[in-house]
Amino acid sequence: MSDVRYALTLFITGNTPRSMRAVANVRAFCEGELNGRYLLEIVDLYEHPERAQPANVVVSPTLVRSLPQPVRLLFGDMSDKQQLCAVLKVA
Amino acid sequence: MSDPSSQTQDVQALREKLAEAEEMLRAIRAGEVDAIVVNGEDAPTIYTLKGASDTYRLIVEQMSEGALTVSSESVILYCNAAFARMIGHPRERLVGTLITGMAVDADAPMLARLFSETAGGSLSILIKGAGGEITPAQISSSPMSIEGESVHCLVVTDLRRQEMLAQAEKLSALGQLAGGVAHDFNNIVQGVAGCASIIGRYSCDAVKVKKYAQMLEDAAWRGASITRRLLALARQDVLQTEAVDIPTLLEDLRSMLSHTLGANIEVRLELGHNLPPALADKGQLEAVLVNLAANSRDAMHDGGVIVISAEAEAVTPVRHAASLPQGRYVRLAVVDKGIGMDAALLKRAVEPFFTTKEPGKGTGLGLSMARGFAEQSRGALAVASEPGHGTKVTLWLPAAGPDATQCAPRDNGLKTVTSGRPRVLLVDDERVVREVLTDELTDRGFQVTQAESGIAALTLLEAGESVDVIVTDLSMPGIDGVAVICAAQQRNQRLPAILLTGYAGDPATLTIGQRINGPVILLRKPISGGQLADHAMLMLEAATRF
Numbered sequence: 001m002s003d004v005r006y007a008l009t010l011f012i013t014g015n016t017p018r019s020m021r022a023v024a025n026v027r028a029f030c031e032g033e034l035n036g037r038y039l040l041e042i043v044d045l046y047e048h049p050e051r052a053q054p055a056n057v058v059v060s061p062t063l064v065r066s067l068p069q070p071v072r073l074l075f076g077d078m079s080d081k082q083q084l085c086a087v088l089k090v091a
Numbered sequence: 092m093s094d095p096s097s098q099t100q101d102v103q104a105l106r107e108k109l110a111e112a113e114e115m116l117r118a119i120r121a122g123e124v125d126a127i128v129v130n131g132e133d134a135p136t137i138y139t140l141k142g143a144s145d146t147y148r149l150i151v152e153q154m155s156e157g158a159l160t161v162s163s164e165s166v167i168l169y170c171n172a173a174f175a176r177m178i179g180h181p182r183e184r185l186v187g188t189l190i191t192g193m194a195v196d197a198d199a200p201m202l203a204r205l206f207s208e209t210a211g212g213s214l215s216i217l218i219k220g221a222g223g224e225i226t227p228a229q230i231s232s233s234p235m236s237i238e239g240e241s242v243h244c245l246v247v248t249d250l251r252r253q254e255m256l257a258q259a260e261k262l263s264a265l266g267q268l269a270g271g272v273a274h275d276f277n278n279i280v281q282g283v284a285g286c287a288s289i290i291g292r293y294s295c296d297a298v299k300v301k302k303y304a305q306m307l308e309d310a311a312w313r314g315a316s317i318t319r320r321l322l323a324l325a326r327q328d329v330l331q332t333e334a335v336d337i338p339t340l341l342e343d344l345r346s347m348l349s350h351t352l353g354a355n356i357e358v359r360l361e362l363g364h365n366l367p368p369a370l371a372d373k374g375q376l377e378a379v380l381v382n383l384a385a386n387s388r389d390a391m392h393d394g395g396v397i398v399i400s401a402e403a404e405a406v407t408p409v410r411h412a413a414s415l416p417q418g419r420y421v422r423l424a425v426v427d428k429g430i431g432m433d434a435a436l437l438k439r440a441v442e443p444f445f446t447t448k449e450p451g452k453g454t455g456l457g458l459s460m461a462r463g464f465a466e467q468s469r470g471a472l473a474v475a476s477e478p479g480h481g482t483k484v485t486l487w488l489p490a491a492g493p494d495a496t497q498c499a500p501r502d503n504g505l506k507t508v509t510s511g512r513p514r515v516l517l518v519d520d521e522r523v524v525r526e527v528l529t530d531e532l533t534d535r536g537f538q539v540t541q542a543e544s545g546i547a548a549l550t551l552l553e554a555g556e557s558v559d560v561i562v563t564d565l566s567m568p569g570i571d572g573v574a575v576i577c578a579a580q581q582r583n584q585r586l587p588a589i590l591l592t593g594y595a596g597d598p599a600t601l602t603i604g605q606r607i608n609g610p611v612i613l614l615r616k617p618i619s620g621g622q623l624a625d626h627a628m629l630m631l632e633a634a635t636r637f
Contacts, residue, residue, distance in 0.1 A: 013126040013137060015151070017240055020160065020168035024187030042183045045128060049135045052128040059115060059124040060137070070104060075115050076123035 006030075006038040006088065007067035010078075011052065013045050013060040018077045022061035025078040033085065157228075157247030165191045165206050168242060177228075177249055179221030190245075193218050195225060205232050206243050215250070227251055272317065279317075282310040315617045316378050318593075332468065334368035334491035335376060337401045337421055344377060345399070348384050355394025358384065363402035367490035369421040371468045376488070379461045383425040383484050386458070390429025390482060398426040403490065415471050419490035428481040437476050461486065513631055514538045516556065518548040518563035518575055519591070524616075528562070531620025537627070545570025549578050558586065560627050565592040565613075580609035587630035589623070591616050610634065 010026050012019035023042055030038045043051050045060055055064050056073070065072040065088055074087045118124050127138045151158045157174030161167055167190050175182040178193060190206075191199040198216035205212055213231040220226060227250040232243045286303040293299040341360050348358045369376070380399065387397045404422040406415045458474065461484065465472040469489050476482040515537045519525045522543070529539045540556060542548035545567050552558070561579050563572035576588040586609060593616040610630060614623070 013139060015160065015169040016125045017160075017168065017242065018123070018125050020186065023183065024166060024168060027183065027187035040183060042186075045126065045137050049128070049137055052135050052137075053130050058128050059119060060126040060128070061124065070107070072107070073111050073115070075118035076121075 004037065004068055006034055006065060008038055008088075009041045009043055009055065009064045009066065011043045011045055011055070011057045011060050011062045011064065019061050021077040021079065022063070025081075025084075026063055029078070029081060029084050154246075155252075157245070157249075159190065159245040159247065161190050161206055161232075161243045161245055163206055163241045163243070165189050165203050174247055177220070177226065177247065178218065179224075195219055202230070205230065208232075209234055211243065218247075276314065276317065279310045279314045283307060286310070311617060316374060331372050331374075332370050333373060335371050335373045336368050337366055337423070338362050340373065340377065341380075341399055341401060344380055344384075348381070348397075352384060352388045352397070353394070356388050356391070357396045359396055359398045361398055361400040363400075366401055366403055367419060367421060369423075369488040370491040371470075371488045372464075375464050379464050379486070380423070380425065383458075383461060383486075386484075387425055387427035387429060387482065390427055390431070392430070395428050398424075400424045400426070404487065415487055420470065420487045421490050423486045423488065424483055425486075426481065426483045431478045431481050432476040433478050437474060458484070512536055512538045513559040513627070514540065514557055515627065516540050516542060516548060516551065516558040516561045516563075516579070518542040518545065518561070518567070518572065520544055520564060520567045524564070528620065528623065532562075532624060532627070535620065535624040537624070544568070545572070545575045548575045552579055552582060558583075560587045560589065560631055562589045562591065562623065562627065565590050576609070576611060584609050585634055586610075587627070587634050588612075589614055589626060589630070591618065593617075 008026065008030070010022060012022055026040065030040055045052055045057070052058070055062075056071075057064065059075055061075070061077060063074040063078055063084075065074075068089075072087055072089075074084065078084055119127070125139065129136050129138060151171050154171060154173055157177050158171040159167055159174055160169040167185050167188055170182055170185050172182065175185060178185065191203045194202045195217040201214060202216055205214060211232045211234045213229065215227065215229050217225050218228050229248040229250055231246045231248075233245075234241065234243050236242070286307040289303045290300050290307075341362065345358045345360055349356075352358065384397055384399070391397075400423070402422045404420045406417055406420055408417050458472075462472040465486050465488070470487040472487075473485045474482065475485070513536075515532055517525060517528055517532070517539050518541075519528070520543060525541050525543065529541055532539050540551065540558070542551055545563075546569055548561075548563065549570065558579065561576060563575050565572040572590050572592075576590065580586050580588065588609065588611040590611060590613045592613060610633065612626060612630065614626060
């Protein structure tokens with residue numbers, strides 16, 4: 001089993017259904033695929049708009065993978081698990 | 092110059108960045124994002140494309156109740172911070188999980204059914220916290236459709252917390268009440284103890300004994316006035332209405348207030364012409380006006396003038412500002428130029444226990460009692476105030492009609508029975524009450540037989556004790572006053588009976604009419620010897636007419 005550790009940040013805006021779906025989908029993905037090898041932070045851009053620019057976030061929802069490098073971004077409600085696997089390069 | 096492998100990596104990275112940018116544009120075009128962040132000079136601006144409302148989001152986030160959105164499959168899509176605290180898990184661990192997993196096993200199916208219903212609903216369940224602790228909670232669910240997706244909006248109330256809050260509020264209110272009442276009672280007790288001590292020392296000095304005995308009695312009536320005010324607040328008191336001559340009452344009151352409010356307070360009366368008598372409980376009206384005047388005094392730290400006015404007012408069928416029905420009223424007003432109250436204070440001013448005074452300086456019951464009194468008297472109360480400009484409390488009382496009869500005023504004089512020596516059976520489990528009322532009635536020409544309990548009274552009646560009128564306490568251990576009267580009236584159906592009670596709201600009093608068939612009246616303690624004797628004589632006279 002891979003021991004790669006993932007640092008993920010999900011940027012959302014409030015409690016819109018899409019934001020909430022994104023949280024639920026990313027959480028389910030992490031629990032199912034990353035097996036405890038991850039740190040997931042949820043950032044509400046309404047509460048922390050200053051977090052957008054340093055992370056190059058321009059839309060919401062955006063999932064940012066900071067680790068492993070390089071940084072990768074994914075957009076939308078994260079409902080496409082295959083795309084999540086591909087972009088996050090999860091084996 | 093960089094080596095070829097490094098260049099290949101850079102190109103690969105650029106391709107990935109480009110793919111990312113294209114993917115982002117595709118997501119925007121496909122409507123898969125909610126918001127776009129535009130970085131301004133000072134701070135980024137978030138342009139919401141669709142969905143969340145800042146206002147509601149803030150409200151939901153600041154609620155003390157838990158708030159959630161749950162899918163029809165019971166999956167938590169969103170929860171606020173309060174719910175996360177209630178459960179003891181961070182929010183990100185709750186979103187995406189099944190809410191049914193948070194209910195105790197026995198309640199989980201019931202909770203799941205709530206989300207399969209289209210009408211929503213409410214239920215009480217036990218929820219499990221992170222540490223295994225169980226919390227009783229009320230869950231209210233409202234189904235709705237957001238962008239075509241069926242979700243349930245939930246409000247979760249921690250019933251334990253709600254109960255604790257209610258208990259804390261109750262305790263705080265009781266504490267304030269106890270402090271204020273203790274302050275008033277201590278003043279009375281101080282007077283009573285002092286008078287009793289002086290009477291003990293100067294028992295041979297008839298002038299001194301008489302003077303201090305009168306002061307003792309006055310103190311006792313002041314104590315009675317406090318309990319009556321408290322009962323009036325609970326709307327369980329019975330007002331003794333009579334036609335009150337307002338100019339006389341206000342003149343007497345002004346004289347009393349000018350001695351008690353302090354040297355820097357002037358009480359001025361403004362009385363209208365042709366003022367009709369007001370239909371009210373005189374004692375309660377005095378207490379209310381004294382309270383309002385004391386509030387005015389407390390609002391004028393440097394002293395000033397308190398104006399008490401009285402005017403006649405005819406209320407027409409046109410809607411009255413104080414929602415009074417049509418009729419003739421006496422409008423009383425207590426006006427000061429004190430510190431006044433702002434709109435927020437004014438709104439709370441008539442709430443029971445609300446006070447701006449220091450602990451122990453007032454019960455906070457003054458205005459709420461005044462309102463209770465006004466409403467019970469079929470009148471109304473209005474408060475107008477402005478910070479820095481003073482307060483005006485207006486009290487409307489119905490005007491007494493021309494045929495209004497005045498209730499028997501408190502008569503402490505010694506009238507005696509005019510014929511014979513009626514026999515009274517006096518039943519009370521309080522020795523002091525028994526002894527004092529026995530002496531009062533004996534002085535007024537009655538023959539009194541005492542019984543210290545219901546059983547003792549029944550034993551006396553059983554033994555053939557001859558009785559013309561029975562006077563009994565209502566609440567006694569074992570057999571109560573109603574049972575004593577029933578037993579006595581089984582022997583003599585026309586036997587006049589007087590029931591004494593210290594609490595007009597006693598549930599037993601509500602059923603007296605159903606339980607007693609013979610002549611009976613209910614009188615409230617404290618009662619003077621004169622009043623009791625008057626009622627006993629009236630009942631005896633009525634009995635002889637049949």
